[in-house]
Amino acid sequence: MSAERSLADTSRRQGPDGDDPLDRIAAALRETGYIVLPAPLPPALLGSLLRHFRSIDRARFQAAGIGREQEHQLNQFVRTDEIFWLDRSNPAVAAYLNWAETMRLGLNRRLFLGLFDYECHYARYDRGSYYKKHLDAFKGNTNRIVSTVLYLTPNWQPKDGGELQIYAPDSDEVIEKVAPRFGQMVVFLSEEFPHEVLTSHRPRYSVTGWFRVNNSLGETIDPAR
Numbered sequence: 001m002s003a004e005r006s007l008a009d010t011s012r013r014q015g016p017d018g019d020d021p022l023d024r025i026a027a028a029l030r031e032t033g034y035i036v037l038p039a040p041l042p043p044a045l046l047g048s049l050l051r052h053f054r055s056i057d058r059a060r061f062q063a064a065g066i067g068r069e070q071e072h073q074l075n076q077f078v079r080t081d082e083i084f085w086l087d088r089s090n091p092a093v094a095a096y097l098n099w100a101e102t103m104r105l106g107l108n109r110r111l112f113l114g115l116f117d118y119e120c121h122y123a124r125y126d127r128g129s130y131y132k133k134h135l136d137a138f139k140g141n142t143n144r145i146v147s148t149v150l151y152l153t154p155n156w157q158p159k160d161g162g163e164l165q166i167y168a169p170d171s172d173e174v175i176e177k178v179a180p181r182f183g184q185m186v187v188f189l190s191e192e193f194p195h196e197v198l199t200s201h202r203p204r205y206s207v208t209g210w211f212r213v214n215n216s217l218g219e220t221i222d223p224a225r
């Protein structure tokens with residue numbers, strides 16, 4: 001079964017009161033603003049993504065930036081991971097993007113978020129890497145609405161560290177510590193939850209992505225010249 005069908009098929013299999021993953025994700029975003037999904041994707045797709053990740057030459061990863069929408073400002077104090085932006089040229093990534101598209105449509109249908117697209121990158125945290133407490137988006141100044149992180153670190157153990165700590169909105173209170181366990185995913189509202197990647201004691205692999213809205217209406221030429 002293809003990846004994007006797994007979300008759709010699961011929902012079709014279950015009755016109206018059944019456990020449709022998209023219903024669950026939407027309800028969690030509405031009620032608490034985030035959800036941890038232990039294994040939302042087919043194992044075969046996870047394996048293909050990990051193989052692709054590992055096949056990419058280290059030199060092609062770039063030091064990650066910070067600032068508005070993660071623009072170009074490098075600051076080693078804030079984050080030390082390296083990233084690789086993804087597109088459809090790899091079949092595993094294309095399957096993952098199809099799965100994300102099903103999620104985008106499902107969330108729009110349920111929450112009327114007007115999500116317009118999804119952008120994502122691989123991230124590698126080498127031993128000793130971290131990402132200090134931050135928000136992915138600032139209210140009124142962002143396209144990023146929903147953040148996703150899919151973990152691809154095989155055989156993660158608690159001693160490996162690198163957990164994602166999620167804080168309550170506008171707070172220092174830690175409300176969730178997410179293990180970067182292979183196949184686990186976290187989904188949260190980008191503007192609401194400060195979060196932090198604790199120091200990883202071994203190489204840590206992930207796919208980070210954002211569902212975005214299109215704010216460019218004001219500049220659109222309509223009708224076109």
Ligand SMILES: O=C(O)CCC(=O)C(=O)O
Binds near residue numbers: 131195196
């Ligand atoms: O990898 C994670 O757990 C979170 C990464 C993150 O916060 C980011 O890339 O903005």
Ligand SMILES: [Fe+2]
Binds near residue numbers: 134135136195
């Ligand atoms: Fe983040």
